[in-house]
Amino acid sequence: MGVKLLLDKAHVEGIRYFETYRREGGYRSVEKALKQMSPETIVEEVKKSGLRGRGGAGFPAGMKWSFIAKPEGVPRHLVCNADESEPGTFKDRYLMEFIPHLLIEGLIVSSFALGSHDTYIYIRGEYAWIVDILEHAIEEAKANGFLGKNILGSGFDCNIYVHRGAGAYICGEETALIESLEGKRGNPRIKPPFPAIQGVWNRPTVVNNVETLAAVVPIINMGGEEYAKIGIGRSTGTKLISACGNINKPGVYEIDMTISVEEFIYSDEYCGGIANGKQLKACIPGGSSVPILPANLLLKTAKGETRLMNYESLSDGGFATGSMMGSGGFIILDEDQCIVKNTYTLARFYRHESCGQCSPCREGTGWMEKILKNIDTGKGKMSDIDLLWDIQRKIEGNTICPLGDAAAWPVAAAIRHFRDEFEWHVLNPEESQKRNYGLAHYADPIHVPA
Amino acid sequence: MVQFSNEQMAEFNRLVSHYPEGKQKSALLPVLHLAQNSFGGWLSSETLDYVAELLQIQPIEVYEVATFYSMYNLKPVGKYMFEVCQTGPCMINGSDDIIAYIGEKLNIKPGETTADGLFTLKTVECLGACGYAPMMQMGKTYREHLTKEKVDAIIDECRKTAALNN
Numbered sequence: 001m002g003v004k005l006l007l008d009k010a011h012v013e014g015i016r017y018f019e020t021y022r023r024e025g026g027y028r029s030v031e032k033a034l035k036q037m038s039p040e041t042i043v044e045e046v047k048k049s050g051l052r053g054r055g056g057a058g059f060p061a062g063m064k065w066s067f068i069a070k071p072e073g074v075p076r077h078l079v080c081n082a083d084e085s086e087p088g089t090f091k092d093r094y095l096m097e098f099i100p101h102l103l104i105e106g107l108i109v110s111s112f113a114l115g116s117h118d119t120y121i122y123i124r125g126e127y128a129w130i131v132d133i134l135e136h137a138i139e140e141a142k143a144n145g146f147l148g149k150n151i152l153g154s155g156f157d158c159n160i161y162v163h164r165g166a167g168a169y170i171c172g173e174e175t176a177l178i179e180s181l182e183g184k185r186g187n188p189r190i191k192p193p194f195p196a197i198q199g200v201w202n203r204p205t206v207v208n209n210v211e212t213l214a215a216v217v218p219i220i221n222m223g224g225e226e227y228a229k230i231g232i233g234r235s236t237g238t239k240l241i242s243a244c245g246n247i248n249k250p251g252v253y254e255i256d257m258t259i260s261v262e263e264f265i266y267s268d269e270y271c272g273g274i275a276n277g278k279q280l281k282a283c284i285p286g287g288s289s290v291p292i293l294p295a296n297l298l299l300k301t302a303k304g305e306t307r308l309m310n311y312e313s314l315s316d317g318g319f320a321t322g323s324m325m326g327s328g329g330f331i332i333l334d335e336d337q338c339i340v341k342n343t344y345t346l347a348r349f350y351r352h353e354s355c356g357q358c359s360p361c362r363e364g365t366g367w368m369e370k371i372l373k374n375i376d377t378g379k380g381k382m383s384d385i386d387l388l389w390d391i392q393r394k395i396e397g398n399t400i401c402p403l404g405d406a407a408a409w410p411v412a413a414a415i416r417h418f419r420d421e422f423e424w425h426v427l428n429p430e431e432s433q434k435r436n437y438g439l440a441h442y443a444d445p446i447h448v449p450a
Numbered sequence: 451m452v453q454f455s456n457e458q459m460a461e462f463n464r465l466v467s468h469y470p471e472g473k474q475k476s477a478l479l480p481v482l483h484l485a486q487n488s489f490g491g492w493l494s495s496e497t498l499d500y501v502a503e504l505l506q507i508q509p510i511e512v513y514e515v516a517t518f519y520s521m522y523n524l525k526p527v528g529k530y531m532f533e534v535c536q537t538g539p540c541m542i543n544g545s546d547d548i549i550a551y552i553g554e555k556l557n558i559k560p561g562e563t564t565a566d567g568l569f570t571l572k573t574v575e576c577l578g579a580c581g582y583a584p585m586m587q588m589g590k591t592y593r594e595h596l597t598k599e600k601v602d603a604i605i606d607e608c609r610k611t612a613a614l615n616n
Contacts, residue, residue: 075470087537087576118470125483125521126577128590161468166479166519169575183478183511185518201473242581244539250581288538288576329580331539345538349575355518 002256003230005218005238006211010099016133018140021101027146029220033109034154037220042113046216048224050236055081055172055209056287056327057402058311067196068114069204076204078116080107080213081177082123085169087288087349088329091240092210094252096123096130100137104160106213108146109220111158114206118159122177125166134162169353173401174207176355187357188401211240231257235310239328241270245283246334248272257310261285262299264309265332278334281442282418285314286326288346289406291413292339293323294442319413335439339421340432343414344372350407361404364395368411375422378429385422389415418442452500458488462504475507478515482522491531492523520574528563528570530608533587534596536573539580548584548596549573555605568612569605 014020021027033042047062068076080103084092096103103121111119123131138160141147149157163181165171171180175189178200199205215237219227228236235257244250247265249272255264264270265280274280280295300307302321307313311325333342351365371388374380392408399405415422420440425432454462461484462477469476481501482493489497493516502509516522523531532552536545549571553559556569563570579585582594593604 084578085576088539088580090578090580090582093578120468124578125479125519126587163468163476164480164483166483167521167574168519180479181476182473183475183505183507183515185514201470201476244580244583245542250583252581284538331542331580333542337542342538342541345536345541349537352520352575 002254002259003238004254005227005230006095006102006214006240007099007252007254010095015099016101016137018101018137018144021099022144026101027105027141029217030105030108030146031152033112033220034152034156039113039115042109042220045219045224046113049215049219049227050224050234051212051215051219051227052234052236052311053209054211054215054239054328056086056289058325061208061212061215064196064208065110065114065206067194068206069197070115071204074203075117076115077200077206078107078111078114078119079177079181079200079205079207080119080121080210081172081174081207082121082127082210083165083169083172083177084127084210084327085124085172085353086327086329087346088244088284088331089242089287089327090244091242091252091328093127093130094242095210095214095240096127096134100130100133101141102214102217103134103210104137104141104147106216107160108141108151108158110208110213110216111160112156116206117157118161120181120200121160121162122171122181123162123164124171125164128164131162131164138162168355169349170355170401170403173403176401177207178205185355187355188403190400232308232310233312235312235325239309239325241309241328241330243271243330243332245330245332246275246278246337247332248275255309257308259309260299261307261309261314264330271330271332274332274334276334278336279439280332281335281337281439282333282339284323284329284331284333284410286324287329288331288349289409290324290326291319291322291409292333292342292417293413294417296442297321297417319409320416323413336436338376338436339414339418340372340376340425343411344369344376346410347372347407350403354403354407358399358404360395360398361407364391364404365407367391368407372411375425378425378433380422380426380429382423382426384426385415385419452489452494452496454484454488454504458484466505474505475511478505478507478512479519481505482512482516486522490526491529492526526563529568529612530588531570531572532604533572533574533577534560535575535577535579535583535585535587537576539576540583540585543583545584548586548598548601551598552601555601568608 051061052058170176171186176186180186195205301316347369351369356362392411395404396408421437465480466477502512560573584596585594
């Protein structure tokens with residue numbers, strides 16, 4: 001059993017409610033932070049912990065906090081990004097649904113560190129029932145003196161509000177989220193200015209993911225240095241992984257980032273192996289935007305080393321032979337899955353979610369969807385594969401926000417690693433409608449160049 | 451005429467109170483949800499104008515938001531809306547079959563409503579339930595691990611509830 005810092009109490013009966021949560025040791029970090037620490041020392045502890053943003057980008061959280069501007073007389077805001085929408089990702093939902101007070105506790109400490117008296121949770125509109133759970137938890141915290149005026153006699157005032165979105169993946173991008181919080185369309189802003197200088201209502205703002213803010217609780221309780229001892233290298237602490245696809249035990253797992261990908265997939269403690277005794281074909285290890293990897297490159301790096309479930313190891317080899325940790329949305333495809341079809345559904349997703357501001361993304365995502373649909377339905381041409389490659393290259397890096405990259409990478413990686421499957425679809429339009437291409441060489445032992 | 455009841459108005463005021471003085475436009479998304487729930491599950495132009503008036507903003511500011519987000523219905527929908535996810539992880543787990551089965555059973559295509567006004571079928575993109583696929587949203591809740599049998603039971607349950615309320 002690995003270390004668990006976030007979900008260790010998630011299965012205690014009644015943990016959703018204040019009384020049980022408090023009895024199990026909840027809200028100790030608020031007492032410690034408000035009574036014994038200054039905002040500056042909290043930021044220092046988070047820096048020492050090495051905590052990296054858990055939403056997908058992996059940016060050091062303490063550093064992000066230290067950028068917040070503090071102009072005289074201007075309120076600052078902390079905003080929690082609960083717009084979890086990356087296909088394959090459902091970890092924040094799990095945390096908020098089963099142990100909501102952990103998020104509220106992390107938010108209070110983080111609000112104190114950043115000087116935010118009005119803190120917002122921006123939650124995706126579809127998680128409607130979780131809005132009620134969070135609002136109930138906030139009320140309970142308030143009734144027990146952990147929110148509101150003069151918290152625990154410290155002189156610190158803080159309120160937390162839940163802001164419900166309405167169905168838009170783009171609002172997970174922090175500047176689009178800020179626009180949406182202001183009651184506008186979720187069009188990302190051009191940076192700079194960064195939110196830390198001019199965020200919501202032009203006030204200094206920090207936007208952090210749910211899991212990132214929850215992780216502040218163990219960091220304050222145990223100290224940044226102790227937290228940094230868990231994990232390997234720059235992958236400190238624990239990470240929530242939401243596993244789905246063709247596995248025996250889909251669900252949310254907390255890992256300490258020292259385990260191998262192979263152990264995560266096949267161990268009964270985690271995914272429990274591929275469902276129905278099938279073979280592993282491919283995996284998208286960090287949410288739909290990150291490059292898909294065939295089995296041979298997933299379990300071992302191109303250098304032949306065991307690949308581990310952490311930031312550095314998953315990205316080993318760059319995009320040529322590696323992928324990314326991303327949001328921790330871990331999608332497994334077995335031997336019966338069609339890479340063309342899977343890539344098509346993802347392209348459709350990005351076309352649907354493009355905000356339409358930047359031409360390369362607005363037009364390019366639509367073109368990619370159409371071409372992939374043609375190939376999938378046996379109407380593709382060989383030149384379509386090169387055209388797809390060309391379009392994704394012209395989207396990547398040419399848009400205001402990373403949605404363009406997120407739409408380009410899955411298409412690029414699918415062609416890079418599974419080109420023969422695309423070609424087979426084009427060359428066998430009829431047969432490809434009746435059966436899948438199958439495994440081919442993707443699960444073979446990896447060839448290591450001398 | 452479109453108008454919030456006293457209870458709905460209290461909820462409107464609670465939502466607006468979450469934002470700083472003069473920033474009441476920030477409440478637009480939550481208020482549109484409230485309006486949609488209050489006025490038959492969709493947002494007519496009359497409703498949008500009413501929301502603009504309440505928040506003291508221009509109607510266009512409401513229209514551009516209502517047309518951007520996928521959860522706002524700009525035309526009438528059935529009493530029960532089945533929003534079935536069709537993105538990668540759900541597709542891998544057979545969402546295409548579920549969508550086809552619901553369509554066949556209710557004799558409608560995605561985007562359509564049954565003649566009796568009871569059901570609307572809609573395909574949607576990832577709802578964050580990938581580990582519990584295939585799934586759909588129905589009102590405020592998720593229905594997960596869908597099978598044909600489960601779909602049958604859900605449709606029966608909806609019909610029974612609707613008959614009781616009539």
